[in-house]
Amino acid sequence: MNTPLTQSTVLPLASGLTLCDDGLVRPTWASHDELLRSYYDAEWGLPVHDEVGVFERLVLEGFQAGLSWRTVLAKRGAFRAAFAGFSPDRVAAFTGDDIERLSTNPEIIRNRRKIESAISNARATVAMRSTGDSSHGPTHLGELVWSYRPTCDPHPRSQGEVPTQLPESVALAKDLKDRGFRFVGPTTMLALMAAIGIVNTDIVGTHRRPA
Template sequence: MRTDLTTTPDGLVTGDDGLARPAWAASDAMLREYYDTEWGMPVHDERGVFERLSLEAFQSGLSWRTILAKRPAFRAAFADFDPDVVTTFGDDDVERLMADAGIVRNRAKIRATITNAAATIALRADGGLADLVWSFRPEETPAPRTIAEVPTTSDESVALSKTLRKRGFVFVGPTTMHALMEALGIVDTHLVGSHRRGSSGVWG
């Protein structure tokens, strides 16, 4: 058991480095690194947004740690999430991916990634996936003080979900889209007392 962690009244955990993080990011080295360097930082390129959208879809019903641990294998399996390559995947590729123990072998989610690659390419004529997703940035970001105050959906994530579905995307429900918005820095749901609050530079 770790003895160098102390929990604050708002549920944050202070590590041996003196920095406060939510419990999910406090004790696991991989999640801690992800939280400290990547989660909530702005992503504006098409491939980066497509990767995160795809991984959030795969995460549905699973832990994020499971997906993060498998991310290198996902990148190898899906051509580093290049939409131009993924959209060419056929039935043989689906079977190849279903046999790949390094990823989450869910046929519906694999096919969804291929579908979403084609939808991503189609969006280029209208500004692209990244611009569309970022256009749903709210006027204000949440300011949760405890994990219980962190929202799992928002009016904007519902609207983004509906818009993406109209544009041919699948596995883009409001909760998944809210998680995407958090991961991309479109909203800042770092707890107010966390050392990462405001680190994205998107919100003052």
């Protein structure tokens, strides 16, 4: 159970941490906006292993590139509706008509390159599953991403110590690119890995990572 802290018990707070009005310490990025606060408290960093769940987060992280996660998170429901619940099979079957439909949908991020990459990533996801052999490696996207779990988590104690890349995220990005995935750079892949519980990049001192 998380115990609310008082100003006197947490000072001085490290860079990147904020004491919120409910008495809990959160990373600053998740401290001021209710949508981000709820996401951090209830979802960020919790394990996601299934193919659809990992595919959704990979696509959304790709759409986030160059934008704020808040922007993507606010449109998540619209993305799910537009991308068939992030079913890799259904998205892989999208045609040019679907690209035009998505490119004119005001409820999502209408970046044509990112839309096209989401479709190509769905096809790469299906191809991995259909050709996979458990004796030779992962048989679906979730297994592949989790196979790059680091042996040890980083323990950043300030915002400046939070890594933007790890050797494992670099290797995962290369593996995915070799399999035909797009918008999967090392920094984006570390964000994905942190979001779905593969690696903990939370700053030490939050209510979710007190020590």
